[in-house]
Amino acid sequence: MPGGCSRGPAAGDGRLRLARLALVLLGWVSSTSLPSSASSSTSSASLPAPAASGQPPLPGRCPPPCECSEAARTVKCVNRNLTEVPADLPPYVRNLFLTGNQLAVLPAGAFARRPPLADLAALNLSGNRLREVDAGAFEHLPGLRQLDLSHNPLIDLSPFAFSGSNASVAAPSLLVELFLNRLEPPAAERQNRSFEGMVAAALRAGHALRGLHRLELASNQLLYLPRDALAQLPGLRHLDLRNNSLVSLTHVSFRNLTHLESLHLEGNALKVLRNGTLAELQSLPHVRVFLDDNPWVCDCHMPDMVAWLKETEVVQGKGRLTCAFPEKMRHRVLLELNSSDLDCDPILPPSLQTSYVFLGIVLALIGAIFLLVLYLNRKGIKKWMHNIRDACRDHMEGYHYRYEINADPRLTNLSSNSDV
Ligand SMILES: *[C@@H]1O[C@H](CO)[C@@H](O)[C@H](O)[C@H]1NC(C)=O
Ligand SMILES: *[C@@H]1O[C@H](CO)[C@@H](O)[C@H](O)[C@H]1NC(C)=O
Ligand SMILES: *[C@@H]1O[C@H](CO)[C@@H](O)[C@H](O)[C@H]1NC(C)=O
Ligand SMILES: *[C@@H]1O[C@H](CO)[C@@H](O)[C@H](O)[C@H]1NC(C)=O
Ligand SMILES: *[C@@H]1O[C@H](CO)[C@@H](O)[C@H](O)[C@H]1NC(C)=O
Ligand SMILES: *[C@@H]1O[C@H](CO)[C@@H](O)[C@H](O)[C@H]1NC(C)=O
Ligand SMILES: *[C@@H]1O[C@H](CO)[C@@H](O)[C@H](O)[C@H]1NC(C)=O
Ligand SMILES: *[C@@H]1O[C@H](CO)[C@@H](O)[C@H](O)[C@H]1NC(C)=O
DSSP states (O other): OHHHHHHHHHHOHHHHHHHHHHHHHHTOHHHHTSOSSOOHHHHHHHSHHHHHHSOOOOOOOOOTTSEEETTTTEEEOOSSOOSSOOSOOOTTOSEEEOOSSOOOEEOTTTTOOSSOOTTOOEEEOTTSOOOEEOTTTTTTOTTOOEEEOOSOOOSEEOTTTTTOSOTTTOOOOOOOEEEOOOOOOOHHHHHHSOHHHHHHHHHHGGGTTTTOOEEEOOSSOOOOOOTTTTTTOTTOOEEEOOSSOOOOOTTOOOTTOTTOOEEEOTTSOOOOOOHHHHHHHHHOSSOEEEOOSOOEEOSTTOHHHHHHHHHOSOEETGGGOBEEESGGGTTOBGGGOOGGGOOOOSSSOHHHHHHHHHHHHHHHHHHHHHHHHHHHTHHHHHHHHHHHHHHHHHHHHHHHHHHHHHHOHHHHHHHHHHHO
């Protein structure tokens, strides 16, 4: 409408004045009191056609538990103990904060409205005790760009949560940012099912997240990253895997993530990066990798990584990386190691090696002390043995006697009779 308005004067000033005169005559005083370069809201009213046939302005209601700002196009329903998504969300909403409630389940089409919430771009659902997100939960949100599902104990995330319930026809979501931090299912339910597999399935279903630029998966106790978890996210620029329990990246492929700019792997359980991973990271043109706070094991598997670290510009703060194991290498800076420092015990892994040596020493000490005590008490022990032998003999004789009595068939009959 502003376009039509600016074209008006260019086409013919006279005609516009004529129209305005007609409006004055019709009593549209409010619209004519403003100058010709009017602001958008009043200029639409000054154009006769849309004013006559246009729909009445939408009511812009605000659901009672929420706070709405039409100017900021923001609706906040925060910490209200809501158990479902409010039905009457105002259609202008662009940013929806639905946080700190008790939604528990997000069904299919939870945000489908008539008319659709076409402008909803940022949806924050963090801290809602969500356990289940169904297929197509975010259907009919064509403008959705940012979604935050963090801080929810998700045990049932549908593979089609982001892609729509009808996977064969669902237009790919245009999500750009997806936050899945601290999805903390209770430990018991987590053991039953692979949390990693569940998340990976939702990330690759139906190529729905091809446009994703940012993915945060921090603090999820991830033990591994499924092989193809990232295969359908070719647009990824920022991947945050901080504060998980990743032990190895050997089976993960970063090769297709050619736009990757940052890869956060701090606070995991990484022991070493192998040649394959090193080559993949090196091949990504823009990436910066963050590797702090991992328990690097400085043994015979480490030289490739050390050599790479010395060369590469990819790792941020590479001088801060230190060995955690084996004991003799602890706190040594990775960059300052040379291959003569790095060896393996041929039989035992080095972390076990130290503990076995320690265990051996302790056992030997205990044995020595035991022998010493025996030796010093040899006279007392002899006496004690005699006493024991005598006591045993007495006891055995008594036992023998009782056994004979018990074995007497008459007595056993007697006792069984007395039971009846
Ligand atoms: C939500 O529930 C909690 C606990 O039942 C209560 O303390 C709190 O006042 C409730 N908040 C609202 C906004 O009703
Ligand atoms: C969503 O809301 C939570 C709680 O208010 C906040 O910590 C988080 O930063 C928000 N997420 C985004 C993407 O803004
Ligand atoms: C998915 O969409 C196709 C084409 O519109 C339709 O034939 C099919 O029945 C739909 N499937 C489901 C499960 O709705
Ligand atoms: C564990 O999984 C089995 C089969 O998948 C299911 O029947 C059972 O209810 C699950 N247990 C829990 C505690 O979720
Ligand atoms: C790391 O994750 C655990 C849960 O997975 C959480 O309890 C802890 O607060 C997180 N630590 C940081 C520094 O975020
Ligand atoms: C990389 O992308 C190609 C083409 O898109 C695909 O065929 C291949 O499976 C992907 N590789 C990995 C490891 O994801
Ligand atoms: C890793 O690559 C380097 C050079 O690219 C090579 O010298 C080394 O043998 C490789 N290590 C393994 C374990 O294959
Ligand atoms: C390896 O380390 C030792 C001492 O730790 C040092 O004397 C030696 O020069 C180093 N070798 C190389 C090739 O850097």
